[in-house]
Amino acid sequence: MSIKIEHISKSFKDVSALKDISFEVKEGELFGLIGPDGAGKTTLFRILTTLLIADEGMATVAGYDAIKNYKDIRNHVGYMPGRFSLYQDLTVEENLEFFATIFGTTVEENYDLIKDIYIQIEPFKKRRSGKLSGGMKQKLALSCALIHKPKVLFLDEPTTGVDPVSRKEFWEMLKRLQQKGITILVSTPYMDETALCDRIALIQDGKILEVDTPQEIINHYPKKIYNIKADKMYELILALNAYEHNHSIYPFGEYVHYTDKRGDFNPTELIQFLEGKGLKNISIQPTETTIEDTFMELAR
Amino acid sequence: MKIIGYIIQKEFKQIFRNKVMLPLIFIMPLIQLIILSNAATFEVKNIKFSYIDQDKTSFSRALIDKFEASTYFNVITDFSSSKIANSAMLKGEVDVILEIPQYFERDLLKDKKTDLSVIINAIDGAAAGVENVYIIQIVQSFNKNAQTNLMQPSDLKNMPKSILSIPSFWYNKTLNYKTFMVPGILVLLVTMITLFLSGMNIVREKEIGTLEQMNVTPIKKHQFIIGKLFPFWVLGMLLLTVGLIIARVLFNVPMVGSPVLMYVYTSIYILVILGMGLFISNFTDTQQQAMFIAWFFVVIFILMSGLFTPIESMPQWAQHLTVFNPIKFYVEVMRMVMLKGSSFTDILPQFGKTFLYAIVMNGLAVWSYKKTS
Numbered sequence: 001m002s003i004k005i006e007h008i009s010k011s012f013k014d015v016s017a018l019k020d021i022s023f024e025v026k027e028g029e030l031f032g033l034i035g036p037d038g039a040g041k042t043t044l045f046r047i048l049t050t051l052l053i054a055d056e057g058m059a060t061v062a063g064y065d066a067i068k069n070y071k072d073i074r075n076h077v078g079y080m081p082g083r084f085s086l087y088q089d090l091t092v093e094e095n096l097e098f099f100a101t102i103f104g105t106t107v108e109e110n111y112d113l114i115k116d117i118y119i120q121i122e123p124f125k126k127r128r129s130g131k132l133s134g135g136m137k138q139k140l141a142l143s144c145a146l147i148h149k150p151k152v153l154f155l156d157e158p159t160t161g162v163d164p165v166s167r168k169e170f171w172e173m174l175k176r177l178q179q180k181g182i183t184i185l186v187s188t189p190y191m192d193e194t195a196l197c198d199r200i201a202l203i204q205d206g207k208i209l210e211v212d213t214p215q216e217i218i219n220h221y222p223k224k225i226y227n228i229k230a231d232k233m234y235e236l237i238l239a240l241n242a243y244e245h246n247h248s249i250y251p252f253g254e255y256v257h258y259t260d261k262r263g264d265f266n267p268t269e270l271i272q273f274l275e276g277k278g279l280k281n282i283s284i285q286p287t288e289t290t291i292e293d294t295f296m297e298l299a300r
Numbered sequence: 301m302k303i304i305g306y307i308i309q310k311e312f313k314q315i316f317r318n319k320v321m322l323p324l325i326f327i328m329p330l331i332q333l334i335i336l337s338n339a340a341t342f343e344v345k346n347i348k349f350s351y352i353d354q355d356k357t358s359f360s361r362a363l364i365d366k367f368e369a370s371t372y373f374n375v376i377t378d379f380s381s382s383k384i385a386n387s388a389m390l391k392g393e394v395d396v397i398l399e400i401p402q403y404f405e406r407d408l409l410k411d412k413k414t415d416l417s418v419i420i421n422a423i424d425g426a427a428a429g430v431e432n433v434y435i436i437q438i439v440q441s442f443n444k445n446a447q448t449n450l451m452q453p454s455d456l457k458n459m460p461k462s463i464l465s466i467p468s469f470w471y472n473k474t475l476n477y478k479t480f481m482v483p484g485i486l487v488l489l490v491t492m493i494t495l496f497l498s499g500m501n502i503v504r505e506k507e508i509g510t511l512e513q514m515n516v517t518p519i520k521k522h523q524f525i526i527g528k529l530f531p532f533w534v535l536g537m538l539l540l541t542v543g544l545i546i547a548r549v550l551f552n553v554p555m556v557g558s559p560v561l562m563y564v565y566t567s568i569y570i571l572v573i574l575g576m577g578l579f580i581s582n583f584t585d586t587q588q589q590a591m592f593i594a595w596f597f598v599v600i601f602i603l604m605s606g607l608f609t610p611i612e613s614m615p616q617w618a619q620h621l622t623v624f625n626p627i628k629f630y631v632e633v634m635r636m637v638m639l640k641g642s643s644f645t646d647i648l649p650q651f652g653k654t655f656l657y658a659i660v661m662n663g664l665a666v667w668s669y670k671k672t673s
Contacts, residue, residue, distance in 0.1 A: 049516045071518060079516045085509030089317045090310065101306045102517045128317075144513075 002027045002152055002183035003048065007057035010043055017043040019206040020057070025185055025199075030178045032197035033187040034295065040206040041187040042082060045156045048185070049079045062151040062183075075103070078145035082157040084137045088130025092121055092140055095129050096147060103148035113180060114143045117173055135166035142173070146182075153177065155186040159193065171196045191292040202295055209298040218289045221297060223247060226267070227255040227287040230279040239277040243270065250296055257293060258284075303519060307527025311501075315531060325497070325535060326542065329489040333543055337482045337551060340608075344430040349373040350394040352385055355404035359446070363400065366438050373434070386419075395421045396431060408446060471639045482553045483634040484607040486543040491601070491627055494536040494570055495594050498529055498577030503590045506581075525666060529574045536570040537563070547638075556641030565633050565647065568654050572626045575661030582668045601627040629654050 003025035010018040018040045025031040033041050046052040048061055050070040059066040062076045086095045096118070100107045111118075121139050124132065129140055138158060145153060155174075159167045171193060174184055186197070194200045194214050202209040202217070210217055230236040236256060240249045247259040260270075267284040274282050315321060349367055353360050367373045376394055379385035385397045399417040401407075407414040418435055422428035505511040514524060540563070547553040576597070584590040603609070604618065605627040611619055622628050629650040636642035644651070 051512060051515055074516055074518045077516065079513070081509060081512055083509045085513045087310070087314065087510055088508065089314050094310070094313070098306065098310055099517070102303060102514070102519050104303070104518070 001025070001060070002029065002062060003031075003185060004060045005044075005048075005057070006059070008044070008047060008054045008059055009056040010040075010047060010052065010054050017206050018047075018054070021203075021206070021208055022057075023201050023208060023211045025183060027183055028178065028181055029198045030174060030184045030186070030196070032194050032200040033185065033203055034189075034191065034194050034200050034291070035187075035203035036189055039203045041203060042156055043206075044203075045079070045154050045185075045187065049077060049154055050074060075148075076151045078148070078150035078153045080141050080145045080153075080155045080158055082160060084141060086129050086137075086141055086144060089128055091126050091128050092132070093125040095140060096143055099144040100147045105148050107147065110147055110149045113149055113177075114146050116176060117146075118143045134162055135169075138162060138166070138170065139173075142170075146177070150182065152183045152185065155184065157187055157189065159188060159190065167193070191290065191295060194291045200291070202298060204295075204299050209295070214291055217291060217294050221289040221294050223259040223297075224265070225287050225289055225293055226258045226260075226265075227252075227285045228258050228270075228283070229255050230274060230282045232279060235277070236274070236279055239274055239279060242277075243273055248297065248300070250293070252292075255287075257287070303523050304527045304530075307524065308530050311528060311531040315535075325493060326539070329493055329539060330542060330546060333482070333485055333489055333546060334550065336485045337478055340477075340481050340485070343477065344427045344434070345372055347373050347431055347434070348393065348395040349375045349398070350377050350379060350385060350388065350396065351375070351398040351400065352379045352382055353400045354402045355400050357405040359405035359408060360400045362445075363439070363442050364398075366442050367398070370434070370438060389419065389421060392421075395427075396435065398435070478551050479553050479639065480635060481607075482547045482551050483638050484605075484631050486540070486547060487605075487627060487630045487634055488602055488607070489543060490536050490539050490566070490570070491573055491630070492598055493539055494532050494573045495577050495598060496591065497535065498532045498574045499580040499590045499594045500577075500587045501532070502528055502578065502581040503584050503587050507586055521666065521669060525578065525669065529578065532574060532577075533567075533570050536573070537566065540566050553638065555638050557637035557639075557643075558641075561642075561644055561647070562634065562637050565630075565637075565651060565654070568651070568658055569626065569630050571658040572654060572661050575658060575665045576626075578665035579661065579668060582665065582670075601625050604628065605631050607631050623653075626654065626657055 001024050005024070006022050008018055008021045009016070021040075021044065033044070035041055043052065047054050048059055048066060050066055050073050053067060061073045064070075064072040064076070066073060087098070090098065096107055100110075117139050121132070121136050121143070124136065129137065132140065142155075142158070145155075159170055162170065167190075174186065175196070178184055188194070197214060199211065199213050200217065201211040210220070212220070228236065228240070233251070233254075233256075237249060237251065240246055240256060240258060245261050245265075247261045248257070250257045270284060271282050315325075351364055351367075353364065364375070368375045373396070377388075379388065379397070382397070382399060385394070385399075388394050389397060397419040399419070401415065401417070404414055404416075416439065418432075420428045420431050420435075502511070505514065544555075544559070544562070548555060577594070580590050580593050580597075584593060604611070604614070604622050604625050606622070607627075611622055611628065614622070633642075633647050633650050636647055640646075
């Protein structure tokens with residue numbers, strides 16, 4: 001086990017940020033921690049990276065106890081906080097060298113590991129890191145977190161505020177790092193990124209809702225989901241809310257994801273109901289369940 | 301050791317890259333040194349003097365001439381009544397009103413005594429005190445002249461021999477205020493700059509989030525602290541050097557004592573200030589908070605350092621408090637060494653206290669610095 005979390009709880013004054021959390025991350029796994037803002041993701045990261053001490057429970061990272069062997073953990077993990085936190089007045093090169101030195105190593109020694117990533121920002125190595133674009137900052141931060149060849153890599157919302165192309169690139173980089181044997185724990189509020197993880201944990205209000213592979217989590221979804229579309233989105237939602245058999249209604253892009261309370265749902269009946277409400281161009285199609293649907297269902 | 305060296309190197313890079321910071325660190329204090337040393341004088345000059353002469357005799361005119369001759373007083377005008385004079389004082393047109401009563405000359409000649417009324421604007425209490433002393437001096441010297449003039453040869457035997465004291469101001473013969481202000485102001489600048497910079501430096505890393513990044517590295521507490529603070533120690537010493545050169549070249553302040561002693565003492569003193577800065581930054585989350593707290597201490601330290609008001613004239617409890625004021629010791633040491641040429645044994649009490657202070661302050665700071673929140 002690369003990360004083992006047992007009954008971790010943490011409160012800040014009267015706010016309880018984590019409530020009895022337990023899960024495990026296997027060695028070499030790309031594990032996603034999925035949840036909305038304020039769910040407790042960052043608090044959990046801070047406990048695992050020895051920046052915070054849990055009120056209750058215990059955790060081990062790379063085989064080291066988070067409290068007793070915190071010094072060993074610091075030698076063997078890489079942490080990339082959600083906010084860009086490198087020295088903005090140092091250049092790309094200087095930041096990388098600085099972190100290498102702090103970890104008692106050199107850039108040359110572990111260059112293999114970061115080569116793929118660093119090569120993309122190398123043309124700007126004389127530029128101050130504060131002057132880099134968002135995507136480049138992130139690549140630099142990842143390089144700095146990797147420069148000491150960590151066993152476990154913690155990435156706290158690495159793709160928040162990053163454009164779709166860079167996000168995709170970033171996940172590809174993570175996949176490549178995983179192949180090099182690094183265990184990765186990554187948190188994200190974006191449900192669509194979860195499909196790229198080996199396993200995910202859904203977290204909300206400091207509680208773990210479910211831990212499994214993305215596919216299994218989708219399979220657990222008990223209902224059939226329908227995409228409903230009509231000419232007026234807002235009126236459609238109002239009408240569906242008034243429909244007595246509805247189980248859940250969530251706007252999803254240009255569609256509304258609809259589930260019915262009954263096992264034998266008949267779309268034509270709903271179409272008639274909606275037409276009665278004055279809506280036109282109605283279409284109802286069965287659709288694939290997504291992680292987001294599962295999350296919304298679990299979080300109800 | 302390599303890690304400390306690298307942090308120091310990084311810190312210096314950041315200082316020198318900050319286009320605003322470097323001039324702030326060096327130019328601003330030096331401008332302050334030059335301006336303050338020229339401006340912060342305890343002498344009160346150009347006192348706006350007015351009088352009401354109800355006697356209008358040669359005696360009263362002779363007294364007023366005395367004031368006119370003084371370099372401290374500017375005789376603005378005379379008033380016909382105290383009512384007009386008082387309203388002029390209220391408007392701030394005059395600082396001092398001297399009222400010479402009717403029969404001034406007659407009473408002085410006949411009764412050998414008379415009264416003068418003096419009104420002083422005491423909005424600024426310190427200035428009023430000084431003005432009072434000047435006025436007394438002038439009136440006394442007038443008095444002495446008058447006596448001599450009035451003296452009958454027969455009186456001579458009965459005259460008490462007057463006792464004359466001739467003061468001699470050691471270590472600052474001409475009572476040149478610059479000579480004792482410059483070392484003091486230099487002390488303030490070294491203190492302020494090092495305290496503000498060190499206090500804000502670590503908080504800054506908190507603010508921009510790099511501290512968190514540093515805390516997950518295996519870097520040791522002492523490595524980080526030494527690496528962060530050493531550059532400011534160097535800056536403090538540099539500032540002292542530049543300040544001493546200005547004191548010597550521009551103000552011609554004597555340097556009787558050993559510069560080595562000044563540097564040795566300063567090197568310990570800056571440790572106290574850096575410890576204080578670190579302590580402040582441990583308990584604050586933003587640079588703004590750190591700045592406010594640093595200011596709070598600096599203002600108290602400056603006003604209770606004996607630089608602007610003598611410690612001896614403070615109430616007893618305040619005098620006891622000054623034991624915790626590092627600036628007080630520094631001002632004392634700098635003045636003693638620069639003006640008096642004190643040796644190491646002379647400053648040993650201050651040195652010992654500062655050394656102890658440095659140990660306690662840094663001990664507290666390191667103890668309260670936590671890598672885990």
